Amino acid sequence: MSDKNSLEKLRKEKTLWEETKLRKILEKHPERFEKFYTNSNIEVEPVYTELNVQDLDYLNDLGFPGEYPYTRGVQPNMYRGKLWTMRQYAGFGTAEESNQRYKFLLSQGQSGLSVAFDLPTQIGYDSDHPLSRGEVGKVGVAIDSLKDMEILFDGIPLDKVSTSMTINAPASVLLSMYIAVAEKQGVAPDKLSGTIQNDILKEYVARGTYIFPPSPSMRLITNIFEFCSKNMPKWNTISISGYHIREAGATAVQEVAFTLADGIAYVEAAINAGLSVDEFAPRLSFFFNAHNDLLEEVAKFRAARRLWAKIMKERFYAKDPRSMMLRFHTQTGGSTLTAQQPDNNIIRVTIQALAAVLGGTQSLHTNSRDEALALPSEDSVRIALRTQQIIAYESGVTETVDPLAGSYYIEYLTNTIEQKAREYIDKIDKLGGAVKAIEKGFMQQEIQDSAYRYQMEIESGRRIVVGVNKFQIEEEPPKGLLKVDPEVGRTQEIKLKELKSSRDNLAVREALKELHSQAKTDANLMPVILKCVKCYCTLGEICDTLRKVFGEYKASITI
Amino acid sequence: MEDTKKIRVLIAKPGLDGHDRGAKVIARALRDSGMEVIYTGLRQTPEQIVETAIQEDVNVIGLSILSGAHNFLLPKVIQLLKEKNAEDILVISGGVIPEEDILGLKEAGIAEVFTPGTPTSEIIDFIKTHVK
Numbered sequence: 076m077s078d079k080n081s082l083e084k085l086r087k088e089k090t091l092w093e094e095t096k097l098r099k100i101l102e103k104h105p106e107r108f109e110k111f112y113t114n115s116n117i118e119v120e121p122v123y124t125e126l127n128v129q130d131l132d133y134l135n136d137l138g139f140p141g142e143y144p145y146t147r148g149v150q151p152n153m154y155r156g157k158l159w160t161m162r163q164y165a166g167f168g169t170a171e172e173s174n175q176r177y178k179f180l181l182s183q184g185q186s187g188l189s190v191a192f193d194l195p196t197q198i199g200y201d202s203d204h205p206l207s208r209g210e211v212g213k214v215g216v217a218i219d220s221l222k223d224m225e226i227l228f229d230g231i232p233l234d235k236v237s238t239s240m241t242i243n244a245p246a247s248v249l250l251s252m253y254i255a256v257a258e259k260q261g262v263a264p265d266k267l268s269g270t271i272q273n274d275i276l277k278e279y280v281a282r283g284t285y286i287f288p289p290s291p292s293m294r295l296i297t298n299i300f301e302f303c304s305k306n307m308p309k310w311n312t313i314s315i316s317g318y319h320i321r322e323a324g325a326t327a328v329q330e331v332a333f334t335l336a337d338g339i340a341y342v343e344a345a346i347n348a349g350l351s352v353d354e355f356a357p358r359l360s361f362f363f364n365a366h367n368d369l370l371e372e373v374a375k376f377r378a379a380r381r382l383w384a385k386i387m388k389e390r391f392y393a394k395d396p397r398s399m400m401l402r403f404h405t406q407t408g409g410s411t412l413t414a415q416q417p418d419n420n421i422i423r424v425t426i427q428a429l430a431a432v433l434g435g436t437q438s439l440h441t442n443s444r445d446e447a448l449a450l451p452s453e454d455s456v457r458i459a460l461r462t463q464q465i466i467a468y469e470s471g472v473t474e475t476v477d478p479l480a481g482s483y484y485i486e487y488l489t490n491t492i493e494q495k496a497r498e499y500i501d502k503i504d505k506l507g508g509a510v511k512a513i514e515k516g517f518m519q520q521e522i523q524d525s526a527y528r529y530q531m532e533i534e535s536g537r538r539i540v541v542g543v544n545k546f547q548i549e550e551e552p553p554k555g556l557l558k559v560d561p562e563v564g565r566t567q568e569i570k571l572k573e574l575k576s577s578r579d580n581l582a583v584r585e586a587l588k589e590l591h592s593q594a595k596t597d598a599n600l601m602p603v604i605l606k607c608v609k610c611y612c613t614l615g616e617i618c619d620t621l622r623k624v625f626g627e628y629k630a631s632i633t634i
Numbered sequence: 635m636e637d638t639k640k641i642r643v644l645i646a647k648p649g650l651d652g653h654d655r656g657a658k659v660i661a662r663a664l665r666d667s668g669m670e671v672i673y674t675g676l677r678q679t680p681e682q683i684v685e686t687a688i689q690e691d692v693n694v695i696g697l698s699i700l701s702g703a704h705n706f707l708l709p710k711v712i713q714l715l716k717e718k719n720a721e722d723i724l725v726i727s728g729g730v731i732p733e734e735d736i737l738g739l740k741e742a743g744i745a746e747v748f749t750p751g752t753p754t755s756e757i758i759d760f761i762k763t764h765v766k
Contacts (some may be wrong), residue, residue: 194650194701198677206679209706210650283652283676323655410655414750447750449732450702523658530659534753543751552733559702632675634661 082129089124097121108537114368115326117491123483131486136381140476144384146377146489147477148435149400154473159431160438161463162239164406166191166216167450168563170226173216177231179453183460187269188231189239189440191215192249197284199245199618202567212563214450215241219571220613224252225259234262238269239314239404239438244286246273247295247601248617251608254307270311270360270404273299276337276509277316279630280518281323286618289510291625295600296341297348300355302601311360313341314404317379320518321364322410324526327375328492330364332499333509333518335383339500340509342391352391356398365427365434366408372427373479374488376403376434382493405431406440412447416542417553420444425462432466433479439463449556516633523633571613578611586610587620594624641765642692646674646683648711651701656728660696663754669761680710688720693765696757697727697744704731704739712743724764728752 111119120127131137138144141151150156163180165188166173177188192215195207201219202211211217218224228238233256242249250271254264275292278285285292296313303312317325317334325333338359345355363379365372383401387393407427412420421444428441441459443451451459467473479485506512513519532538539545586607593603607617645661647654654676665671672690674683687695697708708727715721727739728748736747745764748757 198650200650206650206677209703210701213702214651278652281652283654284650322653324659447730449730523655523662526655527659527662530663530754534755540751544753556732556734561705630675632673634658634665634671634673 082126085124085126089126113327113371113488114366115328115371115492115495117328117371117488117495123487125483127483127487128490131490136490137480143388143396143399144381145400146381147480149380149402149437151476153435153476154432154467155476158467158473159436160187160237161185161460161467162187162189162404162438162440163456163460164189164191164241164440165456166193167214167557168212168216168559169566170216170218170223174227174229174231177227180456180460181231181236183457184464185460187237187239187438190227190241192240192242193217194284196249196614197242197244199248199286199614199622201571201613201615202564203571204615208564211567212559217563217567218249218252218614219567220574220611221252221255221608222570222574222611224249224256228256228260232262233257233260234266239272240269241272243272243275243278243282243284244292245614245618246271247299247604248608248614250299251601251605254605255609264306265308267307268309270314271299272316272362273313274316274337274362276340276513277319277334279513279628280320280333280337281325281522282319285628285630287621287625288628289514291621292628293341293344293510294348294597297345297350298599298601300345300358301348301350301599303358304350304354308358310358311402312355312358314360314362315341316362318362318364318406320522321366321408323522324410324529325522326525327366327368327371328495329499329518329521329525331375331379331382331492332496332503333522334361334363335379335386335496336500336503336509336512336518338383339386339390342387343508346391352387352393353395353398356387356391356393357395357400360437361401361403363403363405363431363436364408365405365431366411367423367426369426369430370479370485371488371492372430373433374485375492376405376431376436377477377480377485377489378492378496379403380435381489382496402437404438404440405434405436407431407442409442409446412442412444413540413543414447416548416550417444417448419542420447421458421462424459425466428462428466429470429472432472433477435477445553445556448553450559452555452557454555514631516631519631519633574611574613582610583607583612583616586612587616590617590620591624594621641669641694641761642690643669643671643694643696643761644674644683644687644690644692645671645696645698646678646686647676647698648678648680648683648707649699649701649703650677651699651703652676653700654698656700657696657698660698660728660754660757664696664758664761667758680707680714683711684714684718684720687715687723688718692723694724694726694761697725699727699729699731702730704729705735708739708744709742724761726757726760728757
């Protein structure tokens, strides 16, 4: 907080500057736009001073790194101790092909794995399901049973790497498969570190790979919280994701607001299921996007950290500091990449990755330049990883914690994003919480409005996307794009046939029967799912059994 | 003089992918340009899409796909339209579709493939020129 007299003096001087210096230049040269805005539509002034952040109280609002409210970061010394985990999301084709890609990435200095599953796996269909036709192995690796998972991690010591798995509706099944593979390697569950995304709410809002309705889905999620709190202390039980919300068109403010609103819903669900907040909250993790508006993005990460800390302390009475720490993974913004002049994407990714690092991310995926065209080639993935390594080892931004703190503009934006996100959360509370708001289509509508406005800004020329609506060139179609073998579907079908003729089908039937009956009770389903997985029930068989009990989610359509 | 009938468009998401930002932006832009637009929602099979198109008596089907399954799913829609004698419906598509696949899709009967970065105005013009 600033001294009153000096502020008064500053205000006078600023007014004088505006009326003389600034006005003179504006009369001669009008500015490029009448008004300037951030990506989230926050109006931007020509210059920021102490006047914009006069109520900022260092100890209360920022604090020291590793201390409440964690605005400056969750670790006391951040990247001076350990750099963020460089984690490239990868997976395509069969388990064999993806296993090769993982080994390549680890050999290039990547520090953790991140598994992309294909759409049938994400929606709980086996590769031989009619709806899987054409989709097998396309956007990720096809996993039908524990057999595939054993191949996927063959030769990768699971006690040495941490693995993140982008899996939501069937998260409990894939987590069980991971536990079973580790066991075969002789690694106990409590030695495993990694993350499952396990965030169904943003699937309803933005990503679309849901299976079951909200209520049984929330039960599966809290089952995982409970199971892991007892058996997997190093595992992140959820990755509450703003990434896809942003990709669907949300602004930075909406990304923070809707993600934290979803977070509140998960905390409430777990408390209602009988867990105490400090039992599970330390293992909650988050996942954010990084777009091009560099300074707004840095402020966004800081605002999200401070707001979550306050929510956990003031709303849920968390006592354990770890429950209040918002730890997050970042991925650069896929929707900001252009198919035109794809090499320009390397520069976009650099800006975005820098935002994530200046914002204090715990792990980072950098997109490859060719992702608006196809799955990334090995060369493109290497450049993306090198981008992180150059920021880490050459840029110098890692040598001190939260280096932009105290910038008037950054602190102003941090305050404004927090305040606007809070207003959204209040609105969602009034609608009855995140689940109700989603069922009413509230978040979806807000996101669509932003997406449409963004598109219209590009078409009117108010917003410039280099190479798309300005600085275009004639281009040859790009070469060397990665193509998934169209035979993957058939390969998986053959593997499934072999599996079903060689496994103990009696044990399979018994396990599925047990799953069916337990799903009808309020038992924790993790142990029985683990049992199903271990006797090689397929993902589709397990999910179909649950579909029979839980039913399927029907989305409300808004345009 | 004569009553100009509004162009009716079905925007559909074939396959399993859940990325419908583009589909929804296009749907709204077409609607704002005076067309009547129906959006199917996610995870539509080619059979469901064709059935809806015929039921709703649309002039145009816009297929949005980003999952990579376009070479299988899009020709299937065309084939089913032919079987139902509904090949007068103009079928266009958009999404992450590599250049080298576009020729094949056009040969299969997709009138145009709009890739990322296409202005909505270009799509509107295309529809207005090609719907008789």
